[in-house]
Amino acid sequence: MKVLFLNPQGNFDKNDSHLTEHPDFGGQLIYVKEVSKELANLNVSVDIVTRQINDPNWPEFSKKFDYFDTNKNPTIVRIPFGGDKFLNKEQLWLFLKEYVDNILSFYKDQKIDFITTHYADGGYSGVLLKSKLGLNFSFTGHSLGAQKMDKLNVSSENFEDLDKEYHFSQRIMAERLSMQYASKIIVSTSMERYEQYSHPLYVDVSEVENDSKYKVIPPGVNTEIFNDDMTDLDQETVAQIEKKLNKQQKPFIILSSRLDLKKNHISVVKAYANSKDLQDKANLGIFLRGIPDPFTDIHKLSEKERSILTPILEEIVKANIKDKVYFFDLKSQLALASAYKFFSKLKSVFVLPSFYEPFGLAPIEAGACGLAVVATKNGGPSEIFSDGSGVLIDPEDIQDIVEGLINGLNNYDYFSKKVKKRVLENYTWKSTARGYLEVIEEGIKLPKKNIEKVPSLDAKEIILDYLKNKKI
Numbered sequence: 186m187k188v189l190f191l192n193p194q195g196n197f198d199k200n201d202s203h204l205t206e207h208p209d210f211g212g213q214l215i216y217v218k219e220v221s222k223e224l225a226n227l228n229v230s231v232d233i234v235t236r237q238i239n240d241p242n243w244p245e246f247s248k249k250f251d252y253f254d255t256n257k258n259p260t261i262v263r264i265p266f267g268g269d270k271f272l273n274k275e276q277l278w279l280f281l282k283e284y285v286d287n288i289l290s291f292y293k294d295q296k297i298d299f300i301t302t303h304y305a306d307g308g309y310s311g312v313l314l315k316s317k318l319g320l321n322f323s324f325t326g327h328s329l330g331a332q333k334m335d336k337l338n339v340s341s342e343n344f345e346d347l348d349k350e351y352h353f354s355q356r357i358m359a360e361r362l363s364m365q366y367a368s369k370i371i372v373s374t375s376m377e378r379y380e381q382y383s384h385p386l387y388v389d390v391s392e393v394e395n396d397s398k399y400k401v402i403p404p405g406v407n408t409e410i411f412n413d414d415m416t417d418l419d420q421e422t423v424a425q426i427e428k429k430l431n432k433q434q435k436p437f438i439i440l441s442s443r444l445d446l447k448k449n450h451i452s453v454v455k456a457y458a459n460s461k462d463l464q465d466k467a468n469l470g471i472f473l474r475g476i477p478d479p480f481t482d483i484h485k486l487s488e489k490e491r492s493i494l495t496p497i498l499e500e501i502v503k504a505n506i507k508d509k510v511y512f513f514d515l516k517s518q519l520a521l522a523s524a525y526k527f528f529s530k531l532k533s534v535f536v537l538p539s540f541y542e543p544f545g546l547a548p549i550e551a552g553a554c555g556l557a558v559v560a561t562k563n564g565g566p567s568e569i570f571s572d573g574s575g576v577l578i579d580p581e582d583i584q585d586i587v588e589g590l591i592n593g594l595n596n597y598d599y600f601s602k603k604v605k606k607r608v609l610e611n612y613t614w615k616s617t618a619r620g621y622l623e624v625i626e627e628g629i630k631l632p633k634k635n636i637e638k639v640p641s642l643d644a645k646e647i648i649l650d651y652l653k654n655k656k657i
């Protein structure tokens with residue numbers, strides 16, 4: 186059985202290169218890698234179909250075929266489209282038709298049984314392929330534009346400007362078409378279905394009440410990497426941390442998300458800066474891959490990343506807490522896991538203060554390594570930690586963040602034990618892959634129907650109408 190994973194953005198290689206160093210390289214890539222690897226273990230032949238990049242700054246992604254390991258299944262198939270240079274995900278919309286045309290010619294002599302699509306750009310590519318071949322496809326959103334728009338306070342007044350940067354017009358239309366034509370919408374939690382897909386921008390096409398349209402398939406944690414085995418620590422990471430800590434034994438508050446506005450790092454820095462109690466109890470650790478010392482490296486960053494990091498550094502200087510805030514540059518998930526384990530020995534807390542988190546792989550990974558978890562109540566974490574195994578906070582209420590962190594630190598033993606149990610019992614990539622296999626086997630049996638005409642990628646009118654009504 187041949188299954189394609191359509192994932193035009195970011196890119197894949199055996200070293201997870203650039204993971205979290207660039208906003209398009211994060212959880213979705215981990216998710217697609219782990220699910221496709223476990224599907225391959227179930228004897229499915231999997232191709233991750235992504236973009237060929239011939240760019241000296243991104244040398245890892247020029248080979249047409251690549252693999253994670255010697256099994257050579259999944260195969261990473263890199264299709265040329267949009268020229269040679271690396272492009273941010275927001276710049277790919279114009280070239281997705283070329284992506285699909287080149288997929289059609291590459292696979293013309295091969296039998297494709299089913300297609301899974303990831304994020305709006307993958308979903309739209311699935312719609313274009315279905316219009317040509319009639320093939321059924323599943324859609325996994327990973328992150329939907331409507332919630333991002335709402336949390337970035339997009340309004341009728343600033344929409345035009347923000348649309349130039351985030352391309353919400355194309356993204357929302359791509360998501361709507363993906364929801365309409367997918368044979369199955371795969372969600373990580375049931376709240377994702379009922380909360381995210383019932384957004385006014387989707388509710389007319391997402392069939393939220395139609396049980397046969399949705400399948401809840403929780404993501405997993407790679408427990409070969411994220412575990413509480415203290416004998417399996419990356420020594421280079423331990424050395425980096427010990428050198429910086431200089432025998433400090435205080436617990437830490439750990440922030441490890443990629444630099445993206447929606448991750449809302451600044452709220453935790455502000456909470457920490459405003460609370461003497463927190464500063465007495467713990468230090469603040471910020472993991473920024475590829476930025477060893479932000480105060481000196483900030484000029485190397487993109488304008489968008491600089492705009493996120495500058496207020497964080499200013500807050501640290503203004504509150505005079507530079508001696509309590511530590512930055513770490515962790516080059517891999519193995520290094521990340523070792524850092525989590527090191528800090529769990531100091532009874533530390535992992536915090537995810539996103540304005541909105543569709544699911545959140547990072548908090549369950551941190552929990553598997555023994556950290557207590559404090560996470561935003563907006564999105565996936567509210568279901569993941571609905572059993573009280575993690576502390577849920579309002580990411581827009583600084584005082585609530587302070588109290589949540591104090592609760593996590595004061596009750597570290599209770600939360601650390603409870604969250605580890607919760608994660609290991611409910612979140613494994615093997616069970617995620619079994620869920621996908623059920624979707625694939627069901628989808629193969631469905632009738633193949635082509636799509637007459639695929640509408641153009643422009644939801645501007647729908648969005649402006651929504652923004653106008655939202656204001657009233």
Ligand SMILES: O=c1ccn([C@@H]2O[C@H](COP(=O)(O)OP(=O)(O)O[C@H]3O[C@H](CO)[C@@H](O)[C@H](O)[C@H]3O)[C@@H](O)[C@H]2O)c(=O)[nH]1
Nearest residue numbers: 205211212213215216327328441518542543544545546547
């Ligand atoms: O220094 C770091 C920090 C993070 N990570 C990894 O980056 C990933 C982050 O994933 P996640 O916490 O899920 O956040 P996003 O990158 O924002 O992922 C998007 O896609 C995910 C998969 O669908 C969803 O869980 C998220 O909610 C969605 O925002 C994790 O696997 C981490 O292990 C690193 O490798 N190194």
Ligand SMILES: O=P(O)(O)OC[C@H]1O[C@](O)(CO)[C@@H](O)[C@@H]1O
Nearest residue numbers: 208209210211212213214327328
């Ligand atoms: O922040 P956004 O635009 O909703 O996109 C989520 C981003 O995070 C990722 O998980 C990074 O891998 C991708 O899904 C996407 O680039």
